[in-house]
Amino acid sequence: MIRMMFRRATGGRWPRVRSDERLSCGEVGRLLQRYLDGELDGAAEVDALAAHLDECEGCGLEADTYRRIKATLEARRTPVSAETVERLRQFGERLAEH
Amino acid sequence: MTADDRAAFDRYVVPEVEVLLRVARSLTRNRADAEDLVQDTLIRAYRAIDRFDGRYPRAWLLTILRNTHINRNRRRRPELLRDPDVQLERLAQSPTDDDAIRPDRFVDLEFDVEVERALDSLTSPFRDVVDLVDIDGLSYAEAAGALGIPLGTVMSRLHRGRKKIREQLRRAGVAPTYADVQTGRSR
Numbered sequence: 001m002i003r004m005m006f007r008r009a010t011g012g013r014w015p016r017v018r019s020d021e022r023l024s025c026g027e028v029g030r031l032l033q034r035y036l037d038g039e040l041d042g043a044a045e046v047d048a049l050a051a052h053l054d055e056c057e058g059c060g061l062e063a064d065t066y067r068r069i070k071a072t073l074e075a076r077r078t079p080v081s082a083e084t085v086e087r088l089r090q091f092g093e094r095l096a097e098h
Numbered sequence: 099m100t101a102d103d104r105a106a107f108d109r110y111v112v113p114e115v116e117v118l119l120r121v122a123r124s125l126t127r128n129r130a131d132a133e134d135l136v137q138d139t140l141i142r143a144y145r146a147i148d149r150f151d152g153r154y155p156r157a158w159l160l161t162i163l164r165n166t167h168i169n170r171n172r173r174r175r176p177e178l179l180r181d182p183d184v185q186l187e188r189l190a191q192s193p194t195d196d197d198a199i200r201p202d203r204f205v206d207l208e209f210d211v212e213v214e215r216a217l218d219s220l221t222s223p224f225r226d227v228v229d230l231v232d233i234d235g236l237s238y239a240e241a242a243g244a245l246g247i248p249l250g251t252v253m254s255r256l257h258r259g260r261k262k263i264r265e266q267l268r269r270a271g272v273a274p275t276y277a278d279v280q281t282g283r284s285r
Binding site for chain 1: 115129140144231235273
């Protein structure tokens with residue numbers, strides 16, 4: 001509990017999560033989005049979080065839902081027109097020639 | 099432009115054109131404006147390349163893009179409508195394969211529709227971050243550069259934006275929570 005309060009107060013910087021640490025559901029909730037985005041700083045945090053998600057049905061379900069949301073949003077990524085990219089690249093290259 | 103500057107421009111700026119265009123499309127929500135915005139950004143980057151130290155070119159360019167966007171908006175109407183062509187294209191890209199008639203696909207489609215609806219209901223601060231990170235694939239640091247906000251703000255807006263989406267999915271009954279499953283509220 002105290003460890004969690006310190007982590008919250010320091011934005012998760014201290015004390016660092018150890019890979020064999022058993023995280024609480026609250027801590028997992030705080031780290032989950034960064035985990036799903038590949039933005040967690042340390043491998044220890046990633047390991048501890050992955051272990052919790054494997055064992056905890058509730059957090060595992062939440063993680064799956066957020067993964068699906070992320071995948072659905074990612075699928076909305078319409079490709080930019082290759083023709084426009086090429087036109088802008090040529091524009092940049094012409095600029096550099098000046 | 100010196101030979102060194104030209105090499106730096108080719109090395110750091112030109113390869114980022116596609117990312118710049120994608121982000122510009124999210125910021126302007128309009129295809130023609132996005133192309134104009136990238137052109138202006140390239141011109142500004144060209145003028146500033148001699149002062150660029152070569153570190154984090156994408157973040158540097160996204161900052162220029164954001165400032166250019168703000169300056170352009172000061173001279174024009176603040177909010178632009180979405181490009182109808184983009185919307186029509188999106189509709190045309192909806193799944194039409196045989197899988198679409200499978201019952202489990204209906205659940206997927208409902209999920210997708212609800213995500214779309216929830217995204218549209220997000221207010222601009224949340225929507226912008228979700229667009230840049232989830233749809234355009236930027237890192238938190240890159241999104242912070244593109245929007246001119248601190249990294250912590252990107253994280254909190256993203257967290258809250260996704261939570262709102264998640265809540266809407268729960269209300270629509272397409273993504274129950276564990277507590278719902280336990281109490282038999284799932285479908």
